[in-house]
Amino acid sequence: MKATKEDIFKIRKPQPRYSVIKEIEERFSPRHFSSQPIPEKDISSIFEAARWTPSGWNFQPWYFYWAKKGEQSFEKIVSCLGEYNRYAEKAPILVVACFIEKVKGRKAYFRHDLGAAVMSLTLQAQHLGYYTRQMGEFDEKKLIKLLNIEKAHNPFVIIALGKLGDYAVIDQSLLKRELDPRPRKEDFAKKI
Numbered sequence: 001m002k003a004t005k006e007d008i009f010k011i012r013k014p015q016p017r018y019s020v021i022k023e024i025e026e027r028f029s030p031r032h033f034s035s036q037p038i039p040e041k042d043i044s045s046i047f048e049a050a051r052w053t054p055s056g057w058n059f060q061p062w063y064f065y066w067a068k069k070g071e072q073s074f075e076k077i078v079s080c081l082g083e084y085n086r087y088a089e090k091a092p093i094l095v096v097a098c099f100i101e102k103v104k105g106r107k108a109y110f111r112h113d114l115g116a117a118v119m120s121l122t123l124q125a126q127h128l129g130y131y132t133r134q135m136g137e138f139d140e141k142k143l144i145k146l147l148n149i150e151k152a153h154n155p156f157v158i159i160a161l162g163k164l165g166d167y168a169v170i171d172q173s174l175l176k177r178e179l180d181p182r183p184r185k186e187d188f189a190k191k192i
């Protein structure tokens, strides 16, 4: 089986019913990344976008550990991913997104806030031509130990970040997964 980038786009790129910003129209979560390195200035912009995310009580309850392909810490992150998520080892950058459980007797927003920060990062990355895929399935205990993650930081998702891979060169089983349709429910907002 063969597929071009255009075939993948036909299936995976959003087909919005109404006008949306370019980054949303282009975003999808690929499993096929190019290993092309990301320039430092782009990495800085991507994390800067997360920094300006709104958060409950302005607690900013997030922390990101990240590593570049080729580094020991990158391999450590990869070793915590299940077989199912090992496609991520091709990406030039892996990010471990952690929440900080700040509550202090108030309503707890930390998971919500981390999600918002990850989305800010994702949209900034998309704006710069990079794709992301979040992975919630990993060995958390092993990751905490291997990366020496601080006690207050709770790893929640690992994010693969990079340019889209070349679909002319892709493992067949991965291609099959990449050709999965990307349905969206239609009924999710009601005028009351």
Ligand SMILES: Cc1cc2nc3c(=O)[nH]c(=O)nc-3n(C[C@H](O)[C@H](O)[C@H](O)COP(=O)(O)O)c2cc1C
Residues within 6 Å of the ligand: 012, 027, 028, 029, 030, 084, 085, 133, 134, 135, 136, 137, 157, 182
């Ligand atoms: C919290 C979270 C956890 C996820 N975990 C995984 C995962 O472990 N493995 C994987 O391949 N994709 C994972 N995904 C990616 C989703 O499957 C993907 O975002 C969803 O199918 C919608 O596709 P789209 O992002 O292309 O719109 C996760 C996404 C989120 C937000």
